[in-house]
Amino acid sequence: xxxxxxxxxxxxxxxxxxxxxxxxxxxxxxxxxxxxxxxxxxxxxxxxxxxxxxxxxxxxxxxxxxxxxxxxxxxxxxxxxxxxxxxxxxxxxxxxxxxxxxxxxxxxxxxxxxxxxxxxxxxxxxxxxxxxxxxxxxxxxxxxxxxxxxxxxxxxxxxxxxxxxxxxxxxxxxxxxxxxxxxxxxxxxxxxxxxxxxxxxxxxxxxxxxxxxxxxxxxxxxxxxxxxxxxxxxxxxxxxxxxxxxxxxxxxxxxxxxxxxxxxxxxxxxxxxxxxxxxx
Amino acid sequence: xxxxxxxxxxxxxxxxxxxxxxxxxxxxxxxxxxxxxxxxxxxxxxxxxxxxxxxxxxxxxxxxxxxxxxxxxxxxxxxxxxxxxxxxxxxxxxxxxxxxxxxxxxxxxxxxxxxxxxxxxxxxxxxxxxxxxxxxxxxxxxxxxxxxxxxxxxxxxxxxxxxxxxxxxxxxxxxxxxxxxxxxxxxxxxxxxxxxxxxxxxxxxxxxxxxxxxxxxxxxxxxxxxxxxxxxxxxxxxxxxxxxxxxxxxxxxxxxxxxxxxxxxxxxxxxxxxxxxxxxxxxxxxxxxxxxxxxxxxxxxxxxxxxxxxx
Numbered sequence: 001x002x003x004x005x006x007x008x009x010x011x012x013x014x015x016x017x018x019x020x021x022x023x024x025x026x027x028x029x030x031x032x033x034x035x036x037x038x039x040x041x042x043x044x045x046x047x048x049x050x051x052x053x054x055x056x057x058x059x060x061x062x063x064x065x066x067x068x069x070x071x072x073x074x075x076x077x078x079x080x081x082x083x084x085x086x087x088x089x090x091x092x093x094x095x096x097x098x099x100x101x102x103x104x105x106x107x108x109x110x111x112x113x114x115x116x117x118x119x120x121x122x123x124x125x126x127x128x129x130x131x132x133x134x135x136x137x138x139x140x141x142x143x144x145x146x147x148x149x150x151x152x153x154x155x156x157x158x159x160x161x162x163x164x165x166x167x168x169x170x171x172x173x174x175x176x177x178x179x180x181x182x183x184x185x186x187x188x189x190x191x192x193x194x195x196x197x198x199x200x201x202x203x204x205x206x207x208x209x210x211x212x213x214x215x216x217x218x219x220x221x222x223x224x225x226x227x228x229x230x231x232x233x234x235x236x237x238x239x240x241x242x243x244x245x246x247x248x249x250x251x252x253x254x255x256x257x258x259x260x261x262x263x264x265x266x267x268x269x270x271x272x273x274x275x276x277x278x279x280x
Numbered sequence: 281x282x283x284x285x286x287x288x289x290x291x292x293x294x295x296x297x298x299x300x301x302x303x304x305x306x307x308x309x310x311x312x313x314x315x316x317x318x319x320x321x322x323x324x325x326x327x328x329x330x331x332x333x334x335x336x337x338x339x340x341x342x343x344x345x346x347x348x349x350x351x352x353x354x355x356x357x358x359x360x361x362x363x364x365x366x367x368x369x370x371x372x373x374x375x376x377x378x379x380x381x382x383x384x385x386x387x388x389x390x391x392x393x394x395x396x397x398x399x400x401x402x403x404x405x406x407x408x409x410x411x412x413x414x415x416x417x418x419x420x421x422x423x424x425x426x427x428x429x430x431x432x433x434x435x436x437x438x439x440x441x442x443x444x445x446x447x448x449x450x451x452x453x454x455x456x457x458x459x460x461x462x463x464x465x466x467x468x469x470x471x472x473x474x475x476x477x478x479x480x481x482x483x484x485x486x487x488x489x490x491x492x493x494x495x496x497x498x499x500x501x502x503x504x505x506x507x508x509x510x511x512x513x514x515x516x517x518x519x520x521x522x523x524x525x526x527x528x529x530x531x532x533x534x535x536x537x538x539x540x541x542x543x544x545x546x547x548x549x550x551x552x553x554x555x556x557x558x559x560x561x562x563x564x565x566x567x568x569x570x571x572x573x574x575x576x577x578x579x580x581x582x583x584x585x586x587x588x589x590x591x
Contacts, residue, residue: 092364093363094364100353
């Protein structure tokens with residue numbers, strides 16, 4: 001564990017990232033945007049209703065909106081942060097030297113990935129004080145926030161691993177970036193379309209939902225849908241009825257994205273020293 | 281010690297290396313000479329554990345570069361021909377990062393970095409960003425990096441390429457110092473006279489094959505099939521021209537009236553050369569001097585690359 005934390009690549013990357021003002025201004029603007037959104041929402045809600053107070057269900061709506069904004073942030077920023085980690089080293093001709101050091105392929109990949117997602121994690125954690133404003137007005141279970149953050153973490157890890165994997169196996173950063181964004185769009189948008197399609201097919205003829213593993217699969221790998229089931233347990237019930245599968249969607253999500261993370265990291269580690277493969 | 285046994289690397293149907301066999305003794309400086317694409321960088325990449333050979337193997341201190349790559353990496357310091365640096369790091373941080381990558385403790389790194397910077401004459405640039413260093417300084421910093429874990433063997437691929445003459449001299453001096461420290465150095469370069477000055481032995485590689493190996497003197501003798509002989513005359517050249525033209529070992533005879541001399545290529549041995557001179561003296565040719573033109577390694581190399589027949 002100590003070797004993982006004292007990873008030279010991780011330390012160097014973190015040092016480089018926070019050496020420039022870019023990272024700090026990025027966080028500053030993110031927090032400013034979040035604050036404007038939250039206080040604007042509260043202001044508009046209280047002034048439009050004319051009640052002068054903020055109801056718990058409105059607080060929950062605010063919480064849900066913020067949750068989706070952060071999910072969008074993870075889905076759109078993580079590929080940009082991770083899809084160039086290895087290919088940039090290759091393009092800058094620093095990778096060969098790194099590969100001749102005593103570091104293992106896993107240490108290099110781990111250091112690269114953690115340093116990339118650490119920035120986004122910091123961004124999300126720095127938004128917690130704004131996030132916890134909702135507790136002032138009630139309507140949100142603290143446990144729900146914990147669950148949401150664990151969900152964020154898993155999603156971040158999975159997309160980060162995919163980005164690092166593409167960055168390792170694709171030589172050009174720009175191509176790696178496009179492929180990672182493509183994969184992310186597939187997981188978050190195309191799967192929703194497939195879900196609608198498979199539900200239509202499963203209800204075809206009978207008019208009532210039948211056992212549909214495909215519908216379950218598409219629903220369980222779509223971050224937005226799984227997020228909705230975590231926010232609205234009623235929607236989870238709805239999905240169970242439509243797919244006729246009792247297993248909660250988050251279980252499918254956890255299994256799928258854990259396997260995806262492990263698989264992507266394994267492939268990245270295997271392909272990092274691709275020229276050392278026997279039959280290359 | 282480095283031992284290369286039957287090393288072969290194929291890129292599709294093209295042979296980057298073909299059955300390369302080579303032994304480099306501990307503490308020696310071995311120069312690798314060859315044209316672009318001859319197989320120097322491929323050999324170095326395999327030794328640096330960056331490339332898997334198609335056949336054969338190489339051993340560093342008895343450890344296979346293919347089977348014990350991780351252990352081999354701790355024994356070698358590698359400097360590629362083209363490399364990048366982390367621009368936003370300072371020179372000391374750059375070395376610190378690589379020191380940590382080799383598992384050195386912060387205390388060890390702290391003690392080692394000033395010494396290494398001093399060795400490569402960059403102690404005054406310790407807190408400067410790598411980005412701001414000149415090309416020559418970056419090359420020296422990269423050399424310092426390759427020494428951070430005190431490797432027994434240094435693999436330096438064209439360490440002086442792209443440097444101005446002054447930077448080349450500085451680099452050569454550092455390498456001489458490393459040689460005096462007892463490091464085994466495998467170096468490739470196009471600046472052949474410098475290699476000749478520094479190296480204990482040299483290998484000439486062409487089209488993936490080692491065509492000669494030995495000391496600089498041996499290589500010259502081995503590779504030169506024809507030597508250039510210069511004969512300076514005190515009188516008219518006509519008779520001398522006719523005499524030398526008749527010798528079967530002489531070719532490409534040229535008269536140089538402005539120097540009052542004639543030059544020709546001679547294929548014979550030293551004994552043949554003595555016989556030729558004796559015969560010329562017996563005919564009372566007006567010979568002032570009879571000498572072999574000095575050729576350096578570069579001339580030999582150029583001759584090989586032009587396809588001159590090799591013995």
